Amino acid sequence: MAESSSPSLSSKEDLIQLIKRFGAYLTVKMSNLFSISFHNLDSRSVGAIAGLALAIVFTWRMFRSPGAPQRRQPKRQAPSTSNSVGSTQANATSTPFGASSSSEDLRTQIADALFQPVKPTLGQVVRQKLSEGRKVTCRLLGVVLEESCPEELQKQVTVKSSVLEALLEITKFCDLYLMERVLDDESEKKVLLALETAGVFTSGGLVKDKVLFCSTEIGRTSFVRQLEPDWHIDTNPEIVSQLARFIKYQLHISPNRPERSAANVFSSPSLEQFFGCV
Known part of the structure; x- marks a missing residue:
């Protein structure tokens, strides 16, 4: 048996x-x-x-x-005890x-x-969060880099390891441009070297020509206006506020969850947290 x-x-x-x-x-x-x-x-x-x-x-x-219906049994007389x-x-x-x-x-x-639910992949999450946007602009300081001001870039440049996975996923289906304000040419070289060492350029979706540098905050705003992206990612609340009328969506990276300045402006403590990477 x-x-x-x-x-x-x-x-x-x-x-x-x-x-x-x-x-x-x-x-x-x-x-x-x-x-x-x-x-x-x-x-x-x-x-x-x-x-x-x-x-x-x-x-x-x-x-x-x-299940298949059972055939109706004809009525029978009550059987005996032995039967x-x-x-x-x-x-x-x-x-x-x-x-x-x-x-x-x-x-x-x-x-x-x-009907067991299946957890979506990071690529699916990124595409859904970005609403199928095809062009993204993003500042470096405080988003991709650990440093928070141009003066720190003159000493060292550190790429956040936690943001790499989300950043590379964006480059798979988005035209991504990185930009930052720097104080000298040496800072530019350090930034490009740090990005290259971290493997940002290895996926093929991002090249060095799409890393833009300027000397003023107004210059970064001008870059975004000219590129006309579907999404812009920034840490400066003033720039986010100025661009709200011109850019379809924005992501304001801030540790303090600021009040929403416009309907098309979202906020998150970090880029990786916005996509659920941490």
Whole structure:
């Protein structure tokens, strides 16, 4: 008996694992589809969404539909005591103990596996947070670099290790420009060397020509106005306020959670926290 039950148990576990993979596939596909703007849907995207909808409806109907109806038994006269005992023993032999509960447990496990939530990837989070923006401008001090003022750049330049993952993910689908105010040419060289050493230029999405330097804060504002990005990331509240009328979205990096100056201005203690990296 133990040998016959083992293959059945193994097949149930295999079925559950198969349903888990199918559920994860459905969840990721639906997340990717719904992150796409409906204005950009083509016929292939519509067909994919329709296919997923049919698959979900089919799965729901499969779990909702009851078992096959039993044939109606004709009425019989009350059996004798000996026949009742024999019938009871026959039913006990033909119906394994706990078969119904095992079937319900299996159905519950399959349903849980199919609709188990899947954590989105960092790439999906970045795209959703940036609302499918294609061009991003970002200052260096206080966002990508540990230093907070141009005077500190004359001594040393340190790239935040915690921000690298999010920064590289942005470069995969966004045209990213980094910019900063510096006091001399030597500071520029130190910044570029620090970024190169940290591996910022290795992904191919960001090149040195897209790291811009200026000598005044007004110069950085002018850079942003000329580039016309979908998102600008900055730590200076005055620049954020000045650009609110011209830039679609802004992210104000500040440790103190300032009051929202405009509907299109968001705030976060750091860039990595905005994307949930820490």
